[in-house]
Structures are given as C-alpha cells and as structure tokens.
Amino acid sequence: MLLALSEIRRAKARFTALALAVGLLVFLVLFQQGLRDGLITQFIGALRNQSAPVLVYGEQARQNLEGSQISPDQQAAVAGMEGVARVGRLGEGTFTVSTPVTRAESDPDDRLIDAVIFGYDLDGPGAGLGAPTTLTAGRLPTATGEAVASERNRDEGFDVGDVVRVEPAGLEITVVGVATDVNYSVAPTLFTSWNTYAEARRVRNPDAVDVYPTVLALELADGVDEGDALARITALEGVEALTRQQAVDASPGVAAVSQSLNTVIGLLLLTALLVIGLFVLIITVQKASALTLLRAIGARRSTLVRALLTQTSLVVGAGVVIGSVLLALLAPAASSIGVQFRLGQVLGMGVVTLALSLLASWAAVRRVLRIDPIAATTTQGLLR
Amino acid sequence: MRMALRELRRRPGRFTMATLTLAVLASLLLFLAGLLDGLYLGSTGAIRAQQADVFVYGDTSRDSFLRSRIEPHTREVVRQVAGVTAVGGLGLALVGAAVPGSDDLADAAVIGYELPPRGVPEPPAPGQAWADDRLRAEGVSVGDVLQLGTARIPVEVIGFVDDTNYLLQGALWVEPGTWRAVQNANRPDARVADDIVQVLIVRGDGTASDEELAARIDAATASLGTGSGATSSLTKAEAELSLPGTREQNATFNQILGVTFAVVVLIVALYFALLTLERVPLYGMLKAVGASTRQLFAGVMVQAIVVATAAFAMGAVVVAVGAATAPAELPLAVEQGRVVSTYVVLVLCAVLGSLASLRRVVRIDPAQAIGGGS
Numbered sequence: 001m002l003l004a005l006s007e008i009r010r011a012k013a014r015f016t017a018l019a020l021a022v023g024l025l026v027f028l029v030l031f032q033q034g035l036r037d038g039l040i041t042q043f044i045g046a047l048r049n050q051s052a053p054v055l056v057y058g059e060q061a062r063q064n065l066e067g068s069q070i071s072p073d074q075q076a077a078v079a080g081m082e083g084v085a086r087v088g089r090l091g092e093g094t095f096t097v098s099t100p101v102t103r104a105e106s107d108p109d110d111r112l113i114d115a116v117i118f119g120y121d122l123d124g125p126g127a128g129l130g131a132p133t134t135l136t137a138g139r140l141p142t143a144t145g146e147a148v149a150s151e152r153n154r155d156e157g158f159d160v161g162d163v164v165r166v167e168p169a170g171l172e173i174t175v176v177g178v179a180t181d182v183n184y185s186v187a188p189t190l191f192t193s194w195n196t197y198a199e200a201r202r203v204r205n206p207d208a209v210d211v212y213p214t215v216l217a218l219e220l221a222d223g224v225d226e227g228d229a230l231a232r233i234t235a236l237e238g239v240e241a242l243t244r245q246q247a248v249d250a251s252p253g254v255a256a257v258s259q260s261l262n263t264v265i266g267l268l269l270l271t272a273l274l275v276i277g278l279f280v281l282i283i284t285v286q287k288a289s290a291l292t293l294l295r296a297i298g299a300r301r302s303t304l305v306r307a308l309l310t311q312t313s314l315v316v317g318a319g320v321v322i323g324s325v326l327l328a329l330l331a332p333a334a335s336s337i338g339v340q341f342r343l344g345q346v347l348g349m350g351v352v353t354l355a356l357s358l359l360a361s362w363a364a365v366r367r368v369l370r371i372d373p374i375a376a377t378t379t380q381g382l383l384r
Numbered sequence: 385m386r387m388a389l390r391e392l393r394r395r396p397g398r399f400t401m402a403t404l405t406l407a408v409l410a411s412l413l414l415f416l417a418g419l420l421d422g423l424y425l426g427s428t429g430a431i432r433a434q435q436a437d438v439f440v441y442g443d444t445s446r447d448s449f450l451r452s453r454i455e456p457h458t459r460e461v462v463r464q465v466a467g468v469t470a471v472g473g474l475g476l477a478l479v480g481a482a483v484p485g486s487d488d489l490a491d492a493a494v495i496g497y498e499l500p501p502r503g504v505p506e507p508p509a510p511g512q513a514w515a516d517d518r519l520r521a522e523g524v525s526v527g528d529v530l531q532l533g534t535a536r537i538p539v540e541v542i543g544f545v546d547d548t549n550y551l552l553q554g555a556l557w558v559e560p561g562t563w564r565a566v567q568n569a570n571r572p573d574a575r576v577a578d579d580i581v582q583v584l585i586v587r588g589d590g591t592a593s594d595e596e597l598a599a600r601i602d603a604a605t606a607s608l609g610t611g612s613g614a615t616s617s618l619t620k621a622e623a624e625l626s627l628p629g630t631r632e633q634n635a636t637f638n639q640i641l642g643v644t645f646a647v648v649v650l651i652v653a654l655y656f657a658l659l660t661l662e663r664v665p666l667y668g669m670l671k672a673v674g675a676s677t678r679q680l681f682a683g684v685m686v687q688a689i690v691v692a693t694a695a696f697a698m699g700a701v702v703v704a705v706g707a708a709t710a711p712a713e714l715p716l717a718v719e720q721g722r723v724v725s726t727y728v729v730l731v732l733c734a735v736l737g738s739l740a741s742l743r744r745v746v747r748i749d750p751a752q753a754i755g756g757g758s
Contacts, residue, residue: 058534059480059489060479060480060489060533060534061480062480062489062491067478067480069534069570069571071534094448094451095451096444096445096446096451112444112446113446114446167444167610167611168442168444168610168611168612169611201573202573204451205453205573205574205575205576207575207576207577207580208572208573208574208575209572209573209575210572210573211572211573212572212573238534260636260637260640263416263640264639264640264643267412267640267643267644267647268643270647271647271650271651274405274647274650274651274654275650275654278651278654278655278657278658279654281658282654282657282658282661285658285661285662286661363401
C-alpha cells in the first residue's frame with residue numbers, strides 16, 4: 001500500500017493522465033446512458049404516461065402505433081367482451097403545426113414544425129382513458145380545441161395559453177396544461193379531445209370521410225385476470241391487446257435507440273478496458289528493473305501484485321469521481337436531451353469500471369508474477 | 385523494414401493480442417457499415433429508382449409523402465415551369481399484405497406511379513403489381529394474389545423488380561387507381577380523390593441545375609398560397625434524406641463508426657508504445673551500429689500496417705460469414721466501396737496510432753547500448 005501510494009505521489013503527472021482518461025471515458029459512458037434513457041422517454045413517454053392500462057391495436061400494425069387503426073366493428077366487439085370495464089378511443093397522428101414561437105421566425109422554412117397529436121374521449125363511457133398522467137401545470141382539456149402539451153417543448157410555443165395551429169387550414173388548439181415525459185417520436189406532443197383530433201385529421205386531408213381510432217384505450221373490470229383478458233381480446237379478428245408496458249417495449253425506435261447507444265457504450269467500456277490494461281502494462285514494463293530488484297531483496301510476489309492492484313484501483317477510482325463530477329456539472333445544461341445525474345447509475349458505473357480495471361490488470365499481474373529475482377544479478381536482466 | 389517483417393514472421397505471438405483486438409474492431413466496423421448501407425439502401429430504393437430530377441411536395445407537408453397532397457391545378461402550374469419536360473404523380477400506402485400460404489403478414493409499400501422508375505416496367509393493369517424482390521423472402525411468387533390492408537384489397541403480382549423498397553417495406557408498384565383503391569379502403573381518414581397524388585416527380589431538360597429547377601417550381605406555385613397549392617421541391621438527394629429517420633440514422637451510425645475508428649487509433653498507439661518500450665535496449669543497439677531513427681520508425685509503421693491488414697482480413701471473413709448466414713430480414717449490405725474505404729481508414733488509423741511511438745524512438749540514445757545511457 002505504502003509502495004503504491006509513494007509511487008503515485010512521485011509520478012503525479014503519469015497517474016493524473018490515466019485518471020483523467022478514465023474520468024473522460026466514465027463521463028462519456030454516463031452521458032450516453034443518460035442520452036439513451038432520455039431519448040427512449042422522448043420516443044414513448046406519451047404511451048408510458050397515459051392513463052389506459054391496456055391498449056388494443058389493429059393486428060395489421062404489428063404493434064406500431066403509426067400503422068394501427070380500429071374499425072367500428074372491432075370497437076364494438078372489444079367493448080362487448082367479458083371483463084372489459086371501459087373502452088375509450090385514442091387517436092394518434094403526426095401533423096404539421098405552427099406555434100406563436102415558430103410563427104415569429106423570419107425564415108419561412110422555420111415557421112412550420114412537426115407535432116404529434118393524441119386525441120382521447122373527454123366524455124362518454126371511456127372518458128379520460130388515454131389522458132396524460134404527469135400534469136405539472138394548468139389542467140387537462142375539458143372542451144374541444146384545448147390540449148395538454150409536452151413540458152419539454154414549452155419554450156417552442158407549447159406553454160399554457162399558447163395557441164397551436166394545425167396546418168394547412170389553421171385549426172387552433174389552445175394549450176391549457178403541460179405534462180412531463182409525454183413526448184412521442186421525439187416530437188412536441190399534444191393530448192387533446194377526440195373531436196379535436198378528428199378535426200385535425202380532416203384539416204390535413206379534406207377528402208377524409210371517417211376517422212377511426214388508432215387504438216382502443218381499455219380498463220379491465222376489477223378481479224379480471226389481465227393475461228386471460230388480453231388473450232381473449234387478441235383472439236378477436238384483426239386486433240391485438242397489449243398492456244401499457246408491452247406497448248412501450250414494442251414501440252418502434254425503442255429497440256433501435258437502445259441498440260445504437262448500447263453499442264457506443266460497449267465500445268467505450270472496451271476502450272476503457274484496453275486503455276487501463278495497456279497503461280498498467282506499460283508502467284509495469286517501465287519499472288521492471290526496480291521490481292526485479294525488489295524481488296531480489298526479498299519482496300514477495302503478492303506484495304508487488306497487491307501494490308499494482310491498489311495503484312490501479314486508486315487511479316481508476318479517482319477517474320470515476322472525475323467522470324461523475326463532470327456529469328454533475330454538465331447534466332443541468334444537457335437536461336433538454338434527457339441527460340440527468342442519477343446516483344444509482346453513477347455508483348453502478350463505478351463498480352463496473354473498477355471490475356474492468358482489475359480485469360485489465362491481468363496482463364501486468366502476469367508479468368509481475370514472472371519476474372525472476374536472479375535477473376537482478378545481470379545487467380541485461382535489470383535493463384529488461 | 386526487413387527486420388520488422390522478419391519479427392512479425394518469427395514472433396507472431398507478440399502481435400496476437402493487438403491483431404485480435406483490431407480484428408474485433410474491424411468486424412464491428414464492417415458490420416456497422418454494412419448495416420448502415422443496408423438500412424439506407426432498403427429505405428430509399430423507391431426514391432433512388434425514380435428517373436427524376438426534382439420531387440415536389442405540398443408546402444405544409446414537411447416533405448412527408450403521407451402528409452403531402454398535390455391538387456390538379458398545382459400539377460398544371462408545375463408542368464408549365466420553364467425547363468420541365470415531364471411530370472408524373474406518385475402515391476404511397478403502407479399496409480400489411482396477406483400472402484397466400486403464409487400466416488404472417490408482409491410489410492408492403494403500395495406505390496402508385498405514372499412515370500416508370502429505373503428497372504420498373506410501365507404501370508400494370510388495375511389490380512396488378514410489380515413486386516420488389518424483398519417480398520420474395522416473405523414467400524411471394526409471381527401469380528400470387530396478395531390481400532392488402534384490413535380491407536383485404538386483392539392485388540396480383542405479375543413480376544419482380546429489384547432495389548425499389550420504401551423504409552424497408554417491400555414495394556408493390558401499381559397504377560395510380562389501384563393505389564387509391566388500397567388507400568381509400570384501408571385508411572378512410574387519408575382518402576384521396578381521383579385526381580389527387582401525394583408527390584410529383586419532375587424531369588428537367590438539363591438547362592438548369594436540379595436546385596434551380598426546384599426553386600423555379602416553388603416560385604411558380606407560391607402564388608397559389610400556403611396550403612392551397614404552394615409546393616416544397618427537393619432534389620433527388622434531398623428527397624432521399626427527407627425520408628423519416630434517414631438523416632438521424634446516418635448521423636448515429638457515422639458517430640458510432642467515428643468512435644470505433646478513434647478506439648483503433650488509441651489501441652494501436654498504446655500497443656506500439658508498449659512494444660517500443662520493450663525494445664528500447666534493442667533500438668539503442670541498432671542505433672549504435674548505424675540504424676537511423678527513420679529506419680527504426682519505418683519498421684514500427686510497417687508492423688502497424690501489417691497488423692491492421694491482418695486484422696481487417698480476419699474481420700472481413702467474420703462479417704462475410706455472418707452476412708451469408710444472417711436472416712433475410714437483417715438489412716446487411718456490405719458494399720465493395722465501403723469495404724475498401726473501411727480498410728483504408730483502418731490502415732490510416734493504425735499509422736496514426738503508431739506515430740505515438742515516434743517521440744520515444746527519436747529519444748533513444750545509442751550510448752545506452754554500451755551502458756552509457758540511463
């Protein structure tokens with residue numbers, strides 16, 4: 001221990017460089033993890049944070065909200081199923097809109113943006129099913145032309161009181177509340193009444209004759225086995241019932257984002273492993289003669305290996321602290337893309353990095369174990 | 385240099401760790417590049433196949449096929465723009481297709497067209513379609529009658545075409561009336577009247593660049609009013625990148641590829657720094673007998689290039705085997721150009737990494753060889 005600490009004290013620059021490199025890698029991994037979680041929330045937040053525990057998709061959609069549609073016959077069949085307490089209509093679509101902020105832009109190309117609109121029943125048997133559950137300001141819509149908007153897009157003209165226009169005909173929707181983590185497909189998102197949603201569909205396409213629900217929002221009766229009920233609904237012609245979590249997991253974009261960013265995270269961890277491993281090996285080779293001498297004067301192999309592992313753990317531990325501090329400092333500035341300082345994630349990362357550093361030290365440990373004290377008696381041996 | 389090559393021949397074990405590590409990275413690079421190309425080609429085939437210079441969308445559509453709507457009066461204005469030689473309509477419907485003899489639905493993009501894309505014959509008779517090869521993997525054969533969407537509109541496949549897919553969905557090329565029938569029966573909220581198309585493709589006479597032609601078209605339709613006929617025109621390259629997710633997909637994959645190349649530089653730098661460190665006494669000796677820094681460093685660089693080449697070959701074999709055995713739905717397309725560029729960049733990264741050893745080689749003092757150095 002003393003040996004390890006003394007060496008670190010006397011070669012501060014070298015060990016600081018490793019600690020900084022590890023710190024940077026730890027920061028990058030934590031940042032990418034935050035980005036991944038934030039992006040996934042922005043892809044499916046609207047599904048995760050809506051009130052309906054069960055969603056029924058059109059079978060043709062293969063669990064993709066954008067491709068789903070429920071015909072009136074299917075709607076009636078699901079509503080008539082045993083164990084179904086309430087059924088509401090839930091519509092979803094991507095629309096071209098303008099907001100007070102975009103309308104003030106000087107470049108015409110910036111005046112229109114994409115927004116996702118969800119429409120749910122405000123009255124009738126399915127009233128409130130599909131409503132956002134994370135309201136942070138204002139209120140839920142109570143009439144046609146009102147909406148709750150995604151809090152993340154407040155500054156883009158989706159704050160309480162703002163009027164959003166669905167183009168091209170300019171259907172106006174007034175924002176009456178905002179909710180956290182309700183984005184869908186990373187676009188600004190509005191939760192409005194079914195009637196407003198249907199009107200927006202007609203604005204987009206004047207030839208539209210009927211507007212069918214994208215999915216049905218369901219509440220099962222008390223005491224009904226969820227698995228059995230879902231299986232019975234799915235057995236109906238052309239529909240597929242999913243729990244809220246199943247719908248979230250099956251959403252397009254979730255798997256793609258996870259796989260892409262997990263690849264980057266894996267690469268960064270591999271880099272950390274190799275950087276630490278090669279660095280430790282290099283400093284071991286550099287001090288081979290000193291280690292040989294120590295062995296020759298009676299230092300045990302275990303003493304030298306312990307010193308090496310202690311040194312590695314201390315430097316990597318310092319790197320983890322540096323990476324965590326960097327994240328804590330920069331997370332507030334990156335909160336708009338979902339990056340947050342999560343203590344659990346940071347601690348987990350610390351454990352993983354320390355485990356990696358011990359694994360990475362394997363080659364250096366082998367080299368220390370192979371040192372032959374007799375080599376200290378030859379010039380060649382001390383130079384090696 | 386000969387000595388460096390001889391060392392590689394006689395002590396290959398010394399380079400095994402670096403070669404294997406780089407081989408893993410090379411296979412990852414090729415796999416990611418293949419996936420990027422496969423996704424891009426599979427998504428943009430329907431656009432790339434068009435023999436058109438400019439794509440015209442409705443101005444409030446944000447360049448989305450599904451949100452775009454072109455009325456006949458807009459089409460007429462576009463047709464009269466100076467330099468325009470041909471105008472054709474396009475319409476798109478994304479549906480599930482029931483394939484005879486298969487329990488699973490196939491993802492299909494029904495595309496109504498007027499001007500034939502490259503490799504696609506003239507529009508077939510109503511109720512018939514040219515299918516993309518991708519649908520073969522879903523069990524579709526010539527003569528099959530597919531039932532499209534929830535309304536189960538029947539369409540007979542009369543032949544196959546290649547590389548014309550849209551967002552990884554197998555294209556079915558039909559005449560505009562068949563597209564409207566599929567769209568109207570399956571999506572009543574997206575119904576289209578007889579004379580409406582979603583997008584216009586425009587061919588120019590070559591007197592103006594594609595950008596100029598697009599600007600002329602938008603200027604000509606601007607007077608029709610926003611949302612009432614004004615247009616947003618894109619060149620073919622812009623239209624490819626306007627497809628949902630394409631731009632983001634390219635950016636994400638290129639970021640991953642960039643990180644991987646940076647890792648290669650770092651690994652090669654650290655590995656050859658270690659090798660050089662181990663050889664300090666030997667290099668001191670060689671310098672003492674007259675070897676120059678240049679000669680010694682050339683040896684390091686040659687070894688880095690050979691290691692990178694061997695690693696790339698191993699990685700390429702792994703990816704080739706993987707591509708041959710991968711399921712058809714995995715959009716992996718390992719293009720020859722991409723293989724060459726990946727190899728070149730990998731070698732450049734290896735050379736760049738080996739440069740890290742240069743300083744150490746320069747500093748070696750020949751006096752060390754006779755015990756005069758430290």
